[in-house]
Amino acid sequence: MSPEALEVELERLHPAAFGWALACCGGDRAAAEDTLQASYLKALDGRARFDGRATFRTSFFSVVRRTAAEQRRRRALWRWLPMASVTATPDDGPDPAVALTRSEGTRRLLAALVRLPRRQREVLYLVFYQDLSIAEAADVAGISLGTARTHYERGKAALKKQLDGDRE
Amino acid sequence: MIESKEDELRERFTALRREDAAGLPPFSKTVAAARGRRAAPGRGRLLVLATAAALVVAALVFVFRGHDRPHMTIDLAAVRLHAPTDFLLKLPGADLLRTVPRLGRVGLDRRTL
Known part of the structure; x- marks a missing residue:
C-alpha cells in the first residue's frame, strides 16, 4: 500500500x-x-x-x-x-468533564462495561460498537474464534444482567 | 425476546458511538501530532535519560568521596570486649585469685615473738 x-x-x-x-x-x-x-x-x-x-x-x-x-x-x-x-x-x-456530558443510558452502559473482564469488554465493543463479526473480533483481539464466541456470550449475559439490575 | 435484548444493547452502543464522535479530534491534527512525536523525544525517553543521568552522578559522587575519606584501621588482636554485665564478675579479693602466692618468703619473724 x-x-x-x-x-x-x-x-x-x-x-x-x-x-x-x-x-x-x-x-x-x-x-x-x-x-x-x-x-x-x-x-x-x-x-x-x-x-x-x-x-x-x-x-x-x-x-x-x-x-x-x-x-x-x-x-x-x-x-x-x-x-x-x-x-x-x-x-x-x-475524564470527569466528558462523563458529565454523557446521557444517563450511556453512563450506565459504561459503568457496566467497566465491571466486565477485559477480554469480554473488548469482544462486545468490537461486535456492538464497531459492527464487526465475532470472527473479525477474534482476529483483532488475537484469540481463537471459539474463545471469542465464549467471551461474547458470557459478556453479553453479564452486561444484560448488570443493566437489568440497574433498572430494578 | 433474545433479539430484542440484543437490539437494545446495539442501540445503547450506537448512542455511545454518537457521543464519542462529538469529541473526535480532527484526523489532520492527530497525524500532525504523530509526526511531531517522531522528531521530538518522548516524555518517557526524557524521564529515562534524566533518571540514568541522576544515577550516574550519584555513582560518581559515591566513588570519589569514598577515596577522600580518611581510613581508620582497627587492630582486631588488640580489641577487648567489655560486656555491660562484666561488673558482676568483680568479687572482693579477686586479685588474690589472679596472683600466685610466693610460698618461700612466708615465715615467722623470731624477733617479734
Missing part, C-alpha cells in the same frame, strides 16, 4: 479507530489520543505491516489494541521510576 493510499485509509477509519482507542484506554480521552498517534506513527513508518491476510480495519484495530497495552505497561513502569512524580499524570479513567 502506498503512503498516500495508507493515509486515505487511515482517515476513513479515523472515527472508528478513535472509538476503539477510547475503549482500549478505559474511556481516558488523553490516553486514547496518545495511543492513536502512536498507532498512526507505526503505520506511517511501516512498523505495522498490513499483509492482506485480514482486512485493513481489523489489522489496524489490532495495532491500536497492542499500542494501548504497551502504553499501559509503560505507565505502570513509570510509577516505579524515582523521578516519575515530576511528570505524573492523573490516574487512568474517563
Whole structure:
C-alpha cells in the first residue's frame, strides 16, 4: 500500500479507530489520543505491516489494541521510576468533564462495561460498537474464534444482567 | 425476546458511538501530532535519560568521596570486649585469685615473738 493510499485509509477509519482507542484506554480521552498517534506513527513508518491476510480495519484495530497495552505497561513502569512524580499524570479513567456530558443510558452502559473482564469488554465493543463479526473480533483481539464466541456470550449475559439490575 | 435484548444493547452502543464522535479530534491534527512525536523525544525517553543521568552522578559522587575519606584501621588482636554485665564478675579479693602466692618468703619473724 502506498503512503498516500495508507493515509486515505487511515482517515476513513479515523472515527472508528478513535472509538476503539477510547475503549482500549478505559474511556481516558488523553490516553486514547496518545495511543492513536502512536498507532498512526507505526503505520506511517511501516512498523505495522498490513499483509492482506485480514482486512485493513481489523489489522489496524489490532495495532491500536497492542499500542494501548504497551502504553499501559509503560505507565505502570513509570510509577516505579524515582523521578516519575515530576511528570505524573492523573490516574487512568474517563475524564470527569466528558462523563458529565454523557446521557444517563450511556453512563450506565459504561459503568457496566467497566465491571466486565477485559477480554469480554473488548469482544462486545468490537461486535456492538464497531459492527464487526465475532470472527473479525477474534482476529483483532488475537484469540481463537471459539474463545471469542465464549467471551461474547458470557459478556453479553453479564452486561444484560448488570443493566437489568440497574433498572430494578 | 433474545433479539430484542440484543437490539437494545446495539442501540445503547450506537448512542455511545454518537457521543464519542462529538469529541473526535480532527484526523489532520492527530497525524500532525504523530509526526511531531517522531522528531521530538518522548516524555518517557526524557524521564529515562534524566533518571540514568541522576544515577550516574550519584555513582560518581559515591566513588570519589569514598577515596577522600580518611581510613581508620582497627587492630582486631588488640580489641577487648567489655560486656555491660562484666561488673558482676568483680568479687572482693579477686586479685588474690589472679596472683600466685610466693610460698618461700612466708615465715615467722623470731624477733617479734
